Amino acid sequence: MSDSWTALFVAYSIVWLGLFLFLGYLYLRQRRIDRDIAMLKEEVSKHGK
Amino acid sequence: MMNMKRLGTILLVVSVVLILVTVYLAIFFAPLPQTSVESADQIMSAEVGARLHVAGFVSVVYSRGGNAVLDSPEHVVFSIADFRDYGRFLQANNSNNLDQQWWTVRPIDVDSISGGLRSSTGPSVGYKIIPGANLSVEGVVSSQHIAPNSNVTGFSLDSNSGNDITFGPVGAFGIMTAPVAQKIFYFHMPSAWACYLSFGVTLVGSALFLKTRDQKYDRVAFSSAEIGIVFATIAITTGPVWAKQEWGVYWRWDDMKLVTTFVLWLVYIGYLTLRAAIAEPSTKARVSAVYGILSFITVPMSLLSSRIAPLLQSSHPQVIASSSGGLSPQAGLTVGIAVAAFTFLFITMLIKRVEIAEAEDELEELKRRIGEEE
Numbered sequence: 001m002s003d004s005w006t007a008l009f010v011a012y013s014i015v016w017l018g019l020f021l022f023l024g025y026l027y028l029r030q031r032r033i034d035r036d037i038a039m040l041k042e043e044v045s046k047h048g049k
Numbered sequence: 050m051m052n053m054k055r056l057g058t059i060l061l062v063v064s065v066v067l068i069l070v071t072v073y074l075a076i077f078f079a080p081l082p083q084t085s086v087e088s089a090d091q092i093m094s095a096e097v098g099a100r101l102h103v104a105g106f107v108s109v110v111y112s113r114g115g116n117a118v119l120d121s122p123e124h125v126v127f128s129i130a131d132f133r134d135y136g137r138f139l140q141a142n143n144s145n146n147l148d149q150q151w152w153t154v155r156p157i158d159v160d161s162i163s164g165g166l167r168s169s170t171g172p173s174v175g176y177k178i179i180p181g182a183n184l185s186v187e188g189v190v191s192s193q194h195i196a197p198n199s200n201v202t203g204f205s206l207d208s209n210s211g212n213d214i215t216f217g218p219v220g221a222f223g224i225m226t227a228p229v230a231q232k233i234f235y236f237h238m239p240s241a242w243a244c245y246l247s248f249g250v251t252l253v254g255s256a257l258f259l260k261t262r263d264q265k266y267d268r269v270a271f272s273s274a275e276i277g278i279v280f281a282t283i284a285i286t287t288g289p290v291w292a293k294q295e296w297g298v299y300w301r302w303d304d305m306k307l308v309t310t311f312v313l314w315l316v317y318i319g320y321l322t323l324r325a326a327i328a329e330p331s332t333k334a335r336v337s338a339v340y341g342i343l344s345f346i347t348v349p350m351s352l353l354s355s356r357i358a359p360l361l362q363s364s365h366p367q368v369i370a371s372s373s374g375g376l377s378p379q380a381g382l383t384v385g386i387a388v389a390a391f392t393f394l395f396i397t398m399l400i401k402r403v404e405i406a407e408a409e410d411e412l413e414e415l416k417r418r419i420g421e422e423e
Binding site for chain 2: 003004005007008010011012014015018019022023026027029030033034036037040041043044
C-alpha cells in the first residue's frame with residue numbers, strides 16, 4: 001500500500017513540477033525579452049537623437 | 050475584446066484552483082476503480098449455476114510449471130477469490146489444501162476465454178497469459194466457498210492439465226492491483242488530452258500558415274507544439290509510475306498504446322529540432338508547417354491504438370467509448386474537472402508563449418535595425 005501512495009506522490013509531483021516549472025520558465029523568459037527590448041529601444045532612441 | 054494578458058491570468062488562476070479541486074476529489078471523493086464488466090459485488094453475489102462474464106486486464110502472472118499458458122477453455126477453471134494473504138494462498142494451493150478460512154473461492158467452469166495471446170508454444174494450443182493482456186472468461190459458477198463479508202481480491206485461472214497454472218493475485222482480473230496508484234489517472238489522462246489538443250492546434254496553425262502565409266499562425270503552431278511536448282512528457286512519465294504499480298513493469302515495448310505515444314513524443318521533439326536547425330525564418334515557418342501537418346498522424350495513432358484492431362496488443366485502459374472500461378459518475382466528474390483545468394492551463398500557456406514569440410520577433414527586428422544603422 002505504501003508503494004502505491006509513494007507512486008501517487010511521485011506522479012503528482014511530476015505533474016506539479018512539470019507544469020509550474022514550465023510556466024515559471026515562460027514568465028522568466030518573457031521578463032528577459034521585455035528587458036532586452038526596453039534596452040534596445042533605448043539604444044535606438046539614443047541613435048535617433 | 051478582453052485583453053489577452055488578463056484572460057491568461059484569469060485562466061491561470063481558474064486552472065490552478067481546478068487542479069487543487071481535482072487533487073482533493075481524486076484522493077477523497079473518487080471511488081477506487083473497477084474495470085470489470087461486472088462489478089465485484091455482482092460477481093460475489095452470484096449463485097451456483099449463475100452465468101458469469103468477467104473481463105479486465107491481467108496485472109501480474111505467476112505460473113507454475115514454467116509456462117503461463119492455459120489449455121483450451123474446457124480444461125480451465127476460473128476462480129474468483131478473497132485471497133487476503135496471497136503467500137499463504139500459494140502455499141495452500143501447492144499442497145492442494147485450498148479450502149481454508151482465510152481465503153475463499155468461487156470457481157467457474159470456463160467455456161470461453163478470449164483475449165490473451167494465442168500461443169503455439171505451449172503444450173497444446175493454448176492461451177498465453179501475459180501481464181497486461183486484455184482477457185475475458187465466461188462460464189457457469191460450479192461451487193461456492195465464499196465467506197460472508199469477503200471481498201474479491203483476486204482471480205485465478207487454473208489449467209486442469211496440471212502443468213500450466215496461471216495465477217493473477219490481488220486484482221489480476223477486473224479489479225486493479227494498485228487502486229491508490231490508479232488515482233494517477235486523474236492527471237495522466239488530462240495531460241494526454243492536453244497534448245493531443247496542443248498538437249491539434251499545431252495542425253490547424255500550420256494549415257492556416259500555409260494558406261495565408263501569416264506569421265501569427267506559425268507562432269501559434271510552434272508555441273502549441275512546445276506546450277504539447279510538455280504535456281506529453283508529463284503523460285509518458287506519470288504513466289510508467291502507475292504501470293509499475295499495476296503491471297509490475299514501468300514500460301512494455303509490446304504495448305501499442307505506449308509505443309505509439311512514445312513515437313508521437315519523438316515526432317514532435319523532431320518538429321522543434323527541425324525548427325532549431327533552419328535559420329532562415331520563412332523557410333523555417335514553411336518547412337515546419339508541412340512537418341506540423343504530417344506529424345499529426347501520430348495523434349490518432351496514439352489515441353486509437355488501444356482499440357482499433359484486435360491484433361494490436363494493448364493493455365492500456367480505454368476510457369472513451371470503451372465497452373470494457375467505464376468510469377463511475379464520481380470518477381467521471383473528477384476527470385472532467387481535471388480535463389477542464391488542463392484545457393484552461395493549455396490556453397494560458399499558449400497565450401503566454403505566443404506573447405513571447407511576438408516579443409522575440411520584435412527583439413530580432415530591433416537588433417536588425419540597430420545593425421543596419423551601425
